Amino acid sequence: MTKTNPIRLNRRGFLAATGSAAVALAPAASARVPARASTSDFAYDFNYTDAEWQSRLTEDEFAILREGFTEKPRTSPLWQETRMGTYHCKGCGLYTYDARWKVPLDKGWVFFEHSQPNTVLTDIDGPTPEYGQSADATLAVAEVHCSRCGSHLGHWLIVEKQMVHCINGTALNFHPEIS
Secondary structure (H helix, E strand, O other): OOOOOOOOOOOHHHHHHHHOOOOOOOOOOOOOOOOOOOOOOEEEOOOOHHHHHHHHHOHHHHHOOOOOOOOOOOOHHHOOOOOOOEEEEEEOOOOEEHHHHOOOOOOEEEEEEOOOOOOOOOOOEEOOHHHHOOOOOOEEEEEEEEOOOEEEEEEEEOOEEEEEEEEOHHHHEEEEEOO
């Protein structure tokens, strides 16, 4: 699939769809860094090659978790999930979010007040020249990554005056609570 696949959304479309405020940061020195830790010395517990990730994930999952794409709103059933349970990183299975912290926003993604302790890392997302942004632009958003495998889960931003984790349902597995 190409970058124009309808299930994938570029940053401009994502920000417009959420009605979110971008976080102004110092000018970035270079183009977007991939979701995986290829330029970092951070040691993730799960380190796979692209070929290994591609064999474990669907094409869309790979695009979101490993390349930092964003799913189109309302394409994952998890955005409307209301049962109690836990959400796990699709890349490595890490228990990352709990349904108790889910925020019901009618935007088409899964929103949480916060994650489980020590389960996510953040990075700067943008500016992205392939989306028409200048490499020296000052607007960016904070990406949320799994702390165990480095997979891109979504973003941390302001939506409807709330600071929330806006997460791709495609990046998560939901485990309902058994009563």
